[in-house]
Amino acid sequence: MSTLKAVRGTRDLLPSETALWNRIEATARAVFARYNFGEIRTPVFEDTALFARGVGEETDIVSKEMYTWEDRARAQSEKTQSLTLRPENTAGVVRAYIEHQLGETGQLQKLYYIGPQFRRERPQKGRYRQFSQIGAEVIGPTSAGSESPLRDAEVLEMLATLLDEMGITGWTLELNSVGSAADRARYNEALRAALAPVVDKMCVDCQRRAVTNPLRVLDCKVAADQPIIDTLPVISDSLDEASRVHFAAVTAALDAAGVAYTRNHRLVRGLDYYTRTTFEFTHGGLGAQNALLGGGRYDGLSEMLGGPRAPGIGFAMGEDRLVLTLQALEAAHAPKADAFIAPLGEGLNPAALALAKELRRAGLRVELGEGGFRLKKSFEAADKTARRIVIMGEDELQSGILTVKDFATGLQTKVPRAELAVFLSKPAGE
Template identity: 80%
Template sequence: MSTLKAVRGTRDLLPPETALWNHIEATARRVFARYNFGEIRTPIFEDTQLFARGVGEETDIVSKEMYTWEDRARAQSEKAQSLTLRPENTAGVVRAYIEHKLGETGMLQKLYYIGPQFRRERPQKGRYRQFYQIGAEVIGPHSAGSESPLRDAEVLEMLATLLDELGITGWTLALNSVGSASDRPRYIAALREALKDKVAQMCGDCQRRAETNPLRVLDCKVPEDQPIIDTLPQIADFLDDASRAHFTAVCEALAACGVKYEINPRLVRGLDYYTRTTFEFTHDGLGAQNALLGGGRYDGLSEMLGGPKAPGIGFAMGEDRLVLTLAALSAREAELADYFIAPLGESLNAPALELARALRQAGLRIEVGDGSFRLKKSFETGNKLARKIILLGEDEQQSGILTVKDFASGEQSKIARAELVKPSKE
């Protein structure tokens, strides 16, 4: 008799790994509570039409990836119902918002969820057919400020806080606007025209998407298609004044609270319901498939599902990839030296070595650069090898006050040599 194993594309989560999962979820709950979000738990399976209407019938999720089946009728007079394991959770949250008449409170609904989602896709690093997401939605009537760019910026600032508190440094936030429902048709028409003479040279998926959902062509990851995609029109050139003003206000609010971002004109995300702001947080530690989380605004989704006007914005974070990132960062952190000493000139090589000896005797892990390095090279090398860098110039050598920079926080400070070389208590 053959041994039974977990189905391909799924896996068991075992100790001690589950401790890291619990840490991530506890940190998320703690951060969400500070921003006044409450938890919502929706069913794992829903009526198939929820996703066909909400996510979009021509999206890859609906056309290729959903687990769908016919539920047997309870009586001969009943028609079997088509059910689907949820491939994402925003549509389910909006369905619950409509069904339970949450809009009648007149208040913003700030809701988060943690749980499994299901997609039939090719298993790869960090991707499984049963995967886990942490997500949140802000939705409500226009009168509650749900359409305000402030809501977009607040969600993004909250995500920056969450990643920082999880210890994930070096993330990148990419932003774009995909415009309003009136902007989109003009842009799609321009895309179709631009693709007409080029799409035959692109991959099979792009050839299909050019007919069914041209925006998804911009999301193609096939390397050979990138030069063609770079020549296509950008949606920023098709935004109306209101969409442009909304995006500008989001960017200004992020700058005001110190959240760094990059504008990526090709960022469209993969779901039909997105409008205006779309975003993605990435981390280089994940390699080519480097997305940690993404989301955007969906101002017309409630109406698409038969509900009242209820603008909203949300995100979903792949917990599986988050675990991989934290595990990789923990492994790297364990390998890093405490300090990288950068002598600013070859005449300071010997004093640098003498300082390294004193710090090592104090129980610290030290790497030493070379005075022949340019300052930029010292920083680049130090960032790969250590948590902090010590700049040792003539002034530092004579005064005994060392310049120290923390690579993670970016903070630079002056510390007396005597303080650094105090013996470790461990």
């Protein structure tokens, strides 16, 4: 009989890894709080129509990557409903915004989320079928300033801060504007026209893209195609005046805030709802999946879902990819316990538990040994899991003065029990 395993594209995160995940999430929550974002939690599955309308029927995500099923009808009269595990979270957030009439507050809504998303893709490094995204959305009625380029710049500045505080170095911000829906349609036509005479000289993928989705030709990585792509019209030439002014204001604010970016005329994002500002933060070392996060403005999404006009901007970062990047940067290290308590002899186990309780109450991370171990074994175990060992033998129990050895310095100290918690809360090596 074969043993059961986690299904393809899913995985278990063991304590050696979850420490880093928690640190990333804690950093994100702290930064979001400073920018006055509040958390939203939407359901993991939604009506399939939400994604079909919100993300776009023609996108790969909707057309071939969703986990969709017909929910069973409970009565003869009840119709089945098509449900889908969320492949991304923006559509769900906007649905909630509409459903709870958050626009009626008249205030800008600043919402963040952290949670699993699901796409049925072929797994590889940095790409899983269940993956976690950390994202945020700024959305509201136009009167609340939701359309302002300052919002775009603020979100981008927040992301730069967030990555820095997580310890991710070496990222690049790539920025572009895809204009309004009308701009994009106009550009698509311009691209088609420009591609028509040259497409037969390009790679087979581009020949296909030229028909199905001309914007994708810009993403082509085939070296031989690059000279041709360089001759194609750029989207900035197709922007109307309003989009042009908007983008200029975004970059001006970024310059003022000292956020470095690269204008990437070829950055066109795959989801249908994006308008105007689009961006990606990328990082080397992630292989083919070099995008740490992506996002952009979606001024028409609420209306596409039947809601009021509610321009917005948001992003989603791949938490799994943040973890991979940090691990590669070796910024990740499993934290060691503050102390390992080593009772000498099983008879001292109860006293050791009492001491452990006392220290844990004081907020220390404590590993409790076992009196049956020889002291040598206690030392070996302690050295792997903690920064210091606290020896609790008969002498210590009688005198109330404990023996503490610091593994970093090798120094051994006698510490009165009453002062132990304070002593142990000092950084290791002091």
